[in-house]
Amino acid sequence: MLSLTINGKKTTVDVEEDTPLLWVLRDTVKLTGTKFGCGVAACGACTVHINGEPVRSCSVPISDAVGTKITTIEGISDGNLTAVQEAWIDEQVPQCGYCQSGMIMAATAYLKENPTPTDEGIDEAITNICRCGSYPRIRKAIHRAAKQMAEA
Amino acid sequence: MALMKLTRRKFLIAGGLVGGGLAVGFGLGDDGPENAALQATTSSGEFALNAWIKINKSGEITFAIPQAEMGQGVYTSLSMLLAEELEVELSSVTPEMAPLAPVYVNSTALMDTLPFSDGHHQGEATIGAWGMKKIAGMLGVQATGGSTSVRNAWEPMQKAGAIAREMLVSAAAEEWNVSSSECVASKGTVTHKSSGKTASYGELVEAASALEIPDDIPLKPANARKIIGKSQPRIDIPEKVDGSAVYGVDIDLPNMAHAAVKLCPVFGGTVASWDDKAILNMPGVIKAVRFDTGVAVIADSFWRAKKAVEALPVTFDEGPNAALSSEAIFAEFEQQLASDEGRSYADRGEALEKISQADTVISATYKVPFLAHACMEPMNCTALVSDNDVEVWMPNQAQTLIAWFAEKAADVPAENVKLHTPYLGGGFGRRLEIDLVVMAVTIAKELKGRPVKLIWTRENDVQHDMYRPAAQASFKGTLTSSGEIDAWNHRVASPSVTRSFTKRMLPWADSDMPDNSTADGAGNIPYQISNMLMEHVPTPLEIPVGYWRSVGHSYNAFFTEGFMDEMAWAAKKDPLEFRLDHVSEHTDFTAVLQKLKEVSDWSTPLPEGRGRGIALHESFKSIVGQVVEISVNKDKEISIDKVFCVIDCGTVVNPDTVKAQMESGIIFGLSAALFGEITIEKGRVVQENFPDYDMVRLNNCPEIEVHLAPSGRPLGGVGEPSTPPIAPAVVNAIFAATKTRIRELPLSKHGYTA
């Protein structure tokens, strides 16, 4: 039994130690907002936060997540949408939407470290894939969220 | 509460709404399958007003959407069409996935993508085409593809809204004993103008449902529209920002098991032997299943299933294709192009004579590789097989086909098939295919009574796709003394997607027949050329090929617009002006080019190291012109700086969705132009996953500026038409900047990095 803290809640899971965090979240804890895209840390669809840092959960063995604070898309807001999520709606970002949990997790972590984002900074920090090509809107939404957070 | 009994006459009307005389063709009676399908989703207290809309007594409006939502915003666009005529706020309409029924057949997709329409193919006895038509009719495909969602629903959706509104108004008028012309409907309420009496739709629905469905209600004139044509926020977006949207891969059912597969890497290969005992003791393993092309492990979690299937010892019989390579395929194209074979899709004037007599002939060879779809959501299908029925949850673009193959694979009666279509994490044509449903049902059959969720890994997906075909083209062209195109001879060799697709469905229907999709955007180009011969040489291959966003246009636009640019430079003309000269008889194409010239500031030169390229292409009834600005240095580091995109798609339903689709299609095409290549070696795909099948990301994504230029032409598609022009626009820009002509994709093959 491994004990985990996910979105502020403690839980125990009975899985092999090499099981990726992604599959524990999706199949064991049933938090399916975090998506499987490639399994090899190449697309970012599975991005979650560990102690506030963005990680690609498909490539984190669950044993490494024990004793950390895990946050998923389901846990970033306290009922109200975050500034990032609101900006995502205002800019009408998602198309199929499949990559967007990972995008929002990556953008949220980036904005926490970089409250005044630059295009170069965004390019470097957010390397997730969106097969639907929502990138121009993602960029706009990040700037919009930053502005909103600065005003708040 | 008893359901409204739809009469035969009403059905003819309702059926007639979907166009193409489908209602009559299916010989509807009072108890037709449509009736049953609709009633099955009508719960007590709701009334089926007609095939499309349900309004309950509390005034809640739900309506059945026959298309899958895969990011194209169809739930919103179709809701807009309905709300406009029903006279309700957009927010009061809730779309739901339509029950599977012939009423919802997507007739436009059939007409466009299957060859039987024989739209521009010239003069061949089409007995094969006739056969295809029969099959298409039999299948009654309910599909989402060919950029048809809104085109197909444009009239029926509005009509449905108008009919329901009129019935509600009539019900109110009857109740108040006044004429319906004295009543108006607005915001879900009917008002009697002089007395001020009002009744909500919910109050009227019971009386309305007893009325005859009226014939032929005129639709609003364009200038009276309040919703259509104005950007509306997409109704599916809120649940796509908080992780709550449910995709196929997220399906979770009581007692569900998980499956992972290992497939023969060689196309057409089979399992020779396996040792399932070797893995049965691994944690969580429930069962191993062997089928023709591979093996599966069913376990209590996906990860355990995947680990076990990887460990499962299997040997494959690689079959007859084990020596196949991309190299050999292109050699075959070369041979085909040099032969006399070919089927003409445009033949006018004396192209070959002109070319043989000319002093100067401009000639070129163009090539494109196979491409994978790589939908963001990996392929998946969940199936629950019992002794006499099957239930399937699958993100798919072709409900009729999926249900049909679920029935076949499960071997149960057709009426015992249930299909659910959750959100699609991308489709792009890949989810029209039946391979996943057949595989999932075959596996689930071995664990009857328990749902089994099959997920493919990204590696499975990249290596077992139905690919955008590789293709090769040869061109010969001549110019008049004043620098106009005199003769144009274009030959393309590629496999036929329609043939490959049909053969997968119905092996007995395999036959060589005209396939407009192979020549789309090559035979039917808008340019005024007096002497033109465009031929396609069908080159069947053992690599499965499929519908990939924009299908034949995806390579033909690259070929024709690349060569068009070569002709312009040979004529020493500005590439945009040269195109204008050749579309002078078409006001719509001219308007797109003029607009593009203006918004892109085409006439202002760019500094050294930068270049502009243009491409113009019509597909799915929409005209798209693009100008690309690039920077490139001597180390071949290229940056796609900006894309200007002008689209004429006729009437616009949701302008912001059109813009989003333009951006999406451009980036999709750009990934292919820069990096996209599936290579075949030893009968198998070399690439595995995103690291070697790369995509455009934020850092190399251009700024995109979209302009709508509606000319009043009929409604065109928007999901695909922005993909074809981007690759030629980019290579044309590289030529403008460096005088290097790229005739083969992707650019990474020539050492370019982005």
Ligand code: FES
């Ligand atoms: S699924 Fe983890 S990075 Fe792609």
Ligand code: FES
């Ligand atoms: S919205 Fe579809 S992959 Fe990003």
